[in-house]
Amino acid sequence: MNTLLSVFVFLVPIFLLLTKRISSSKKLPPGSLGIPIIGQSLSLLQNMRGYKNIGPISKMCLFGKPTVFLYGQAANKFAFASDSSILANSQTESVKTILDHKRVRDALMSFLKPESLKQYVGKMDLEVRLHIDEYWQCKKEVTVLPLMKTLTFNIICTLLFGIERGARRDKLVDLFQEMIAGMWSIPINLPFTRYTRSIHSSKSVRNMLKDLIGEKGKELQEMGSNPHQDLITCMLSSRNPNDVEEISEEEIVDNSMLVMTAGHDTSAVVLTFLIRLLAKILLIALRYWVAEQEEIAKGKHRGESLIWEDITKMKYTWRVAMETMRMFPPIFGGFSQAVKDIENDGYIIPKLWQIFWVTSMTQMDDGIFREPQKFDPARFENPSSIPPYCYIPFGGGPRICPGSEFAKIETLVTIHYLVTQFTWKLSSDDCFSRDPMPASTKGLPIQIAPKKQMF
Incomplete structure (x- = not known):
């Protein structure tokens, strides 16, 4: 307890210095910075309570920094359409320390572009089948x-x-899970905190990736590997020894960790809610979803993999997924930093202040989506009818997520095999909260049976 008090006393003057530079003539957004350093961080981490009751712009303190909270269509556009002279990409101190990322967007876009993704459907198909054989077949509950x-x-x-599957992958997943657990924690570097454990795991993950980069680089040099066989090889292939700004090993590690983090929990949460919906909501709409997948399965020979053309037929299934992401968004928002003093909605956002934008709040706005609590995939029959920057689960404008199509294929391939091979029902009621991803109290246990077998 004395140690925590000492840390608090030490950090308070630093926080006051950060906020003292603001002159009284500036009109700051309404709200309170709360307790120095801690501010509203704890209430944010406790299931995202209270944010529906504040205005579209307000000030607060999150994760040790003075912060302006924004939501609404204009806020979404501001967050995703502003250039780097106005907003800088930012994260909480815990995320920055743990990831410390720099984007090498060109390499990511090359690896994740649609022409390249067509080549990955078969690999993804095989991975899903192996997973089902290992964890779902011959089980009564999962x-x-x-x-x-x-x-x-x-x-x-x-x-x-x-x-490859084996000891290295098993070790990596354990370290990764511990790293993820502390990414949204309050940045207090003491031995017993989630934040400290996360930092140690992050360092171990980085070391494993550096070893992997060395191996991939050697393969590329000696054997001329296919540049698109994996993301690390793609980034290594884009290096030019004559270029003084070539991608460094550290940048490859940073981007690998960024992709690993961004692509892990988000897709898992979407798939979990899709499975939950099929068990819980008995709608004709969901029958269309199942029928679409069964029609695709009928056109395949036994054991034949899905191909790109099969993915393009899953239009209704993707509308179901889009509506799921609208109602249960995996990502609620993100952070930026003001590069200079910014005027927004009549208020000043001071230079270097953190900006916390919550994109998902527009998705439950009844002024944008009629009856937002109602599950209705038909909303996405004509996506152009939705006002710009009101539904952006993958970001928007120049800051759209380069992995959005990868996540789409991953979701569609997985749900195809689950829907066509199994029926299921909930084992018990399950509650979800945010930590900061939607987290299930029980992990969503379901009873399963092979298709055509009745419970």
């Missing part, structure tokens, strides 16, 4: 959320990093 996290991590290891 717990969905941890299984979906296992699956998405295995897909990342196979397609993005080329890490």
Whole structure:
């Protein structure tokens, strides 16, 4: 207790210095900075309570920094359409320390462009089938959320990093889970905190990736590997020894960790809610979803893999997924930093202040989506009818997520095999909260049976 008090006393003057520079003539957004350093961080981490009751712009303190909270269509556009002279990409101190990322967007876009993604459907198909054989077949009950996290991590290891199944992958997943657990924690570096354990795990993950980069680089040099066999090889292939700004090993590690983090929990959460919906909501709409997948399965020979053309037929299934992401968004928002003093909605956002934008709040706005609590995939029959920057689960404008199509294929391939091979029902009611991803109290346990077998 004395140690915590000492840390608090030490940090308070630093916080006051950060906020003292603001002159009284500036009109700051309404709200309170709360307790120095801690501010509203704890209430944010406790299931995202209270944010529906504040205005579209307000000030607060999050994770040790003075912060302006924004939501609404204009806020979404501001967050995603502003250039680097106004907003800088930012994260909480815990995320920055743990990831410390720099984007090498060109390499990511090359690896994740549609022409390249067509080549990955078969690999993804195989990974999903192996997962089902190992964790679903001959089972009477499974717990969905941890299984979906296992699956998405295995897909990342196979397609993005080329890490084969075995001891290395098993060790990596354990370290990764501990790293993720502390990424949104209050940045107090003491031995017993989640934040400190996360930092140690992050360092171990980085070292494992550096070893992998060395191996991939040697393969590329000696054997001329296919540049698109995995993301690390793609980034190594884009290096030019005559270029003084070539991609460094550290940048490859940073981007690998960024992709690993961004692509893991998000897809797992979407898949979990899709499975939950099919068990809980008995709608004709969901029958259309199942029928679409069964029609695709009828056109395949036994054991034949899905191909790109099959994915393009899953239009209704993707509308179901989009509506699921609208109602249960995996990502609620993110952070930027003001490069200079910014005027927004009549208020000043001071230079260097953190900006916390919550994109998902527009998705439950009844002024944008009629009856937002109602599950209705038909909303997405004509996506152009939705006002710009009101539904952006993958970001928007120049800051759209380069992995959005990868996540789409991953979701569609997985749900195809689950829907066509199994029926299921909930084992018990399951509550979800945010930590900061939607987290299930029980992991969503379900009873399963092979298709055509009745409960």
